[in-house]
Amino acid sequence: MPNSKRTLRLLVALQDLDLMIREAHDPEASGEEKNLGFSLKNLETLQTARAKLAEQIGPRWLSLYERISKRYGRAVVPVEGRVCLGCFVTLPTSMAPKKLEDSEIQLCENCGRILYWL
Numbered sequence: 001m002p003n004s005k006r007t008l009r010l011l012v013a014l015q016d017l018d019l020m021i022r023e024a025h026d027p028e029a030s031g032e033e034k035n036l037g038f039s040l041k042n043l044e045t046l047q048t049a050r051a052k053l054a055e056q057i058g059p060r061w062l063s064l065y066e067r068i069s070k071r072y073g074r075a076v077v078p079v080e081g082r083v084c085l086g087c088f089v090t091l092p093t094s095m096a097p098k099k100l101e102d103s104e105i106q107l108c109e110n111c112g113r114i115l116y117w118l
């Protein structure tokens with residue numbers, strides 16, 4: 001039985017890693033050109049870490065994550081005061097954080113992003 005809270009934490013970590021990988025791919029954005037060597041080495045480390053994370057997350061959530069992040073850039077977004085911070089739509093009361101405990105990971109009904117409650 002998969003632990004959805006654990007999966008959610010892994011997805012958030014994966015998203016952070018993807019952001020770092022994107023920055024490492026773009027040395028002009030992250031610093032001077034002479035740092036390129038360091039960036040590439042760093043990138044290798046990041047990608048190894050990403051592969052390990054992806055393995056723990058499993059194909060089901062990973063493919064969903066990939067699909068949403070391709071579409072929006074950010075696949076996992078926080079919810080604050082029942083508002084999805086991805087699309088700023090208020091979520092229905094049936095999606096209360098206390099119901100999250102044992103349930104599946106929740107997706108925003110409007111934009112489809114993966115939600116985590118602050």
Ligand SMILES: [Zn+2]
Pocket residue numbers: 084085086087088089108109110111112113
């Ligand atoms: Zn949304």
